Amino acid sequence: xxxxxxxxxxxxxxxxxxxxxxxxxxxxxxxxxxxxxxxxxxxxxxxxxxxxxxxxxxxxxxxxxxxxxxxxxxxxxxxxxxxxxxxxxxxxxxxxxxxxxxxxxxxxxxxxxxxxxxxxxxxxxxxxxxxxxxxxxxxxxxxxxxxxxxxxxxxxxxxxxxxxxxxxxxxxxxxxxxxxxxxxxxxxxxxxxxxxxxxxxxxxxxxxxxxxxxxxxxxxxxxxxxxx
Ligand SMILES: Cc1cc2nc3c(=O)[nH]c(=O)nc-3n(C[C@H](O)[C@H](O)[C@H](O)COP(=O)(O)O)c2cc1C
Numbered sequence: 612x613x614x615x616x617x618x619x620x621x622x623x624x625x626x627x628x629x630x631x632x633x634x635x636x637x638x639x640x641x642x643x644x645x646x647x648x649x650x651x652x653x654x655x656x657x658x659x660x661x662x663x664x665x666x667x668x669x670x671x672x673x674x675x676x677x678x679x680x681x682x683x684x685x686x687x688x689x690x691x692x693x694x695x696x697x698x699x700x701x702x703x704x705x706x707x708x709x710x711x712x713x714x715x716x717x718x719x720x721x722x723x724x725x726x727x728x729x730x731x732x733x734x735x736x737x738x739x740x741x742x743x744x745x746x747x748x749x750x751x752x753x754x755x756x757x758x759x760x761x762x763x764x765x766x767x768x769x770x771x772x773x774x775x776x777x778x779x780x781x782x783x784x785x786x787x788x789x790x791x792x793x794x795x796x797x798x799x800x801x802x803x804x805x806x807x808x809x810x811x812x813x814x815x816x817x818x819x820x821x822x823x824x825x826x827x828x829x830x831x832x833x834x835x836x837x838x839x
Contacts (some may be wrong), residue, residue, distance in 0.1 A: 619707025638807025666720030688774035747783035
């Protein structure tokens, strides 16, 4: 199984998203997946210009000459795409949204009805694969991810891909801070590894595993004592 992981954090390898992705990717690889991790912040990807040339003039190809040229074939060929992004103002980061907008050359311009909803067909050669979300937030509550999850589910339908679940880690930034003070979150890290393994091995992630990943790390009151 080919897995493409897109890290949409502007902080790249230094970020909390990367910290969560590491064991998750290890788990996917241990189940036999061929995983490629791409950090968006290393790429040059301009915003979509909305010209629709990728549909009508140069079908399947964007007129912009940037790193999306290399990314489109990888996206088209992935059995599973993992969109990993921190929550930014209740959604995905700007670079991640730009990346998703720039993936429309993989759709055709013509319309079709799917489940009585207007859609665009997938361009020939694009796999109807799966999509998973990995996200971290600054705040502690799990509902910080609600708008993003709704968006990703809708985007999966839009791109004719199956949404197979969300790995959500609220308040992820506190992991290294608390570890420095002696705390251990081995169960969370193990659950991230398990989730990756389950997703590749079984096609879905178990609820208990996802709940362990999202569990409270430090009582909210303690965080308020420091930052309130
Ligand atoms: C511009 C900006 C907007 C943010 N908006 C939210 C938000 O709406 N809700 C939230 O819980 N955290 C928010 N955060 C916090 C990030 O989600 C958090 O710091 C996360 O750990 C960053 O991940 P990274 O280190 O991988 O970049 C925001 C951070 C930034 C920089």
